[in-house]
Amino acid sequence: MDKTYQPHAIERSWYQTWEKKGYFAPSGEGTPYSIMIPPPNVTGSLHMGHGFNNAIMDSLIRYHRMKGHNTLWQPGCDHAGIATQMVVERQLGAQGVSRHDLGRDAFIEKIWEWKEQSGGTITNQIRRLGSSVDWSRERFTMDEGLSEAVKEAFVRLHEDGLIYRGKRLVNWDPKLHTAISDLEVENIDEKGFLWHLRYPLADGATTADGDTYLIVATTRPETMLGDSAVAVHPEDERYQNLIGKEIILPLVNRRIPIVADDYVDREFGTGVVKITPAHDFNDYEVGKRHNLPLINVLDRDAAILATAQVFNVDGTANNDVDTTLPEAYAGLDRFEARKQIVAAFEAANLLEKIDDHALKTPRGDRSGVVIEPWLTDQWYVSAKELAKPAIEAVENGDIQFVPKQYENMYFSWMRDIQDWCISRQLWWGHRIPAWYDDAGKVYVGRDEAEVRSKHNLGDEVTLRQDDDVLDTWFSSALWTFSTLGWPQNTDALKTFHSTDVLVTGFDIIFFWVARMIMMTLHFIKNDDGTPQVPFKYVYVHGLVRDSQGHKMSKSKGNVLDPLDLIDGIGLEALVEKRTANMMQPQLAAKIEKQTRKEFPEGIASYGTDALRFTFCSLASTGRDIKFDMGRMEGYRNFCNKIWNAARYVLMNTEQQDEQGSCIGALDCGQNGGEVELSLADRWIISRLQRTEQQVEKAFGEFRFDLAAQALFEFIWNEYCDWYLELSKPVLWDENATEAQLRGTRRTLVRVLETALRLAHPMMPYITEEIWQRIAPLAGKSGDTIMTQPYPLVNAERIDAQAEADIEWLKGVIVGIRNIRGEMNISPAKHIPVLFEHVSDDDQRRIAENARFLRKLANLESVTALTADDEAPLSAVQLVGEMKVLVPMAGLIDKDAELARLQKELDKLTKEVARVGGKLNNPSFVDKAPEAVVAKERAKLEDAEKAKQELQAQYDKIAAL
């Protein structure tokens, strides 16, 4: 074995072996356990969040696989409608071709081509992360089977009356030319203006103050072209006489009514609001209440129309309203139109004033442009009814969120859920299975033939399929069951659904988790007709952030590719990677500077296991995960520690040639034979059981950080720091018996072998690599650690006596080391040690552990004094009541020792005062549980005794 841990030498080949041998597929035996990977966006590449996610899921999957479950982890991607279409359009754009030049079919073919080329990125990343997904069951939302499922779901929902089509205001993206759902709109704080406009009253009416106009305030003056009313509060005394009268809308000269509606806030502005039902969601509601016409003045690019389009609130065309618009603005972009309209108001002396105003601007999360409420025909899922059982499933615990607090977030959204706009004006996606006849009547069916036969439509009727496609999240919502073969009732569906746990970030609880729950409960039923949940647990993890705590995003240029932490990357390559293909190239310089500052040396290579272990150790209950390179380096070092511990074990249990290759095994008890376990052996075996307990508990509670910590502490602080050291005096003792040697060798290999299995779910590669060589020495056989049983606690092997004895031993050794350290005695120097005030237990422990003491504390001699012996002047450490003495002669400076004692005495004085104070408080003694009081009494007694001893010692030395 190499002297240091070299991850690259072992990772790739093990993954290939595992995959080739089919270890990732379900075993077909045992209780089913399944996880569906949250499908990454096929256009993209995995970022740190995915890396984190994968580390968690793979740990769970490997853990359950080792526990003998019939384990399925199914991978796949979603087609990411808008994002993918954008990427391919941009590529075509670079060649001067638009998708319209190509036509729909050819364009979709281009997307498939592109997907073939780039789809390998993600699968390669998943492999490099060590994820043991069943590649044979990889799925893609646009695959035939899943497309079937989408169609089926749409048709059934429509039949159930849960999907409808209607003309509504939607969030329109004027750049991408599609509707998007509420969730895809980001409301961003921006600075804007509030324009106060004068709207002249018709028919000579005047306000209470005698003005001939009303003042409305607006952040979007250009929409005034579509105003269909002005509203005041019904109880607003200022405007009582004007309700029912009319306004002459400036520039347009349309007469519009003054209505009363309690939507209006009297305190805000002038208490008068312009109502534009076709261009504002609130105004739309007001319009509905007052039966106002919907006057659309914008086209799909959000430019001003030459003539308005007018509808009634029920969506029918309105022919009563004059559609004339001023010619000056026709074809102008909304922002240009805004400027000119404001100028026109000013010129007409109708501009009262302009105030600065902070507002939230709705922007498309993909395009970044301002979203326009726009009147269109769209398909909707009525969510209220679907939400009911989805809420219940969480209320009654069929689905549990971990941590639980996320249930509140879920409930609050579900209880106020809005209908979901599922149609998108895109080409890439599942085309809506709806057809129209020439009269515009709509028919829904699985295909045109079904529609014709169902509605008795002869060939003379021409049918045209809806051009639109479905929201990607619609297909993702079916993910847990569509990927298992639904609508067929496949064996896979019966076996692996409900899945066990969904692992995801809280940012997509609404987008995905909630919708999956609604859809699954609706479509998937048990034999008794009760609905099936998509998953029993939702493990919600935090978002991975950079070291500054900022969210990682491409536009900020602070993203990290998990592979770059695994393999390492030079500074230049990292800068290049972060600044390539930017949506906003002007940020490149800033990103470059920032990158050079944060990673002046680039990024070192840490290997997959260290990365995964780091992710696990960060998986506590918080919402943010600040990724800390220092922490990962620490865990890389941990891998090295394991590596070297294994080297040591192998050196002492194998027969090795000059190069360290194995040429035979020493007797580790693999073939039986008498075995004598030392105290240290019994101790480490006991500690191993406790570690197994902790890890088991932590996995059960999704506390991967605690599992990682328990493993780390056991392996480093107990096995390496103490046990390996304690094994040396036995292994190197020429007088050791065969049974003793066999016992220690057996414990060395068995504990290591078990620890490897314990750690394997989190660190698959290093554990496999070492296990291959350790297993035979531990009497284990098998092709891979992956399918070995996960360690089970054996409570009988917990040995409290051994633990107490080793604690004593550690106390003595640390005490001596402390004197050495503080007194500057060279570690190389052999020193004598004496024990005074020795109890029977101490006597036994000294006798049993003399050789350990000598070796680990590097002692010249170990002497237990009897009551009659006179102790030489010494530096002293207390272990319980026993005094550990290091004679001062020639070694220790008087003043240094006094200072050291004084420090100890100060500590003890404080302790005595603190505990004594507590015990002097009668209400404490009266009210606290007896055990607690007894504990405090013992504490006080110990501290007082220790203080006395040390004080006496101090006086003795001081007197010299």
Place this chain on the structure above:
RNA sequence: AGGACUAUAGCUCAGUUGGUUAGAGCGCUACCUUGACAUGGUAGAGGUCGGCAGUUCGAAUCUGCCUAGUCCUACCA
């Protein structure tokens, strides 16, 4: 506006049902190439647990208020 979450060592974070001398890793200081490991070892320094009140014999832990930060939802035109 409503709600959630967070605040513990210089940094990144643990801390189970209230009872610890409040822990870990990194960083820092001193010493050490001892036959697994310098990606290491030994010893050590470092914390008024955001602030203020309260409940309690006892609070990092429970309650209220405040401050700071993060986020979500809704929104005043």
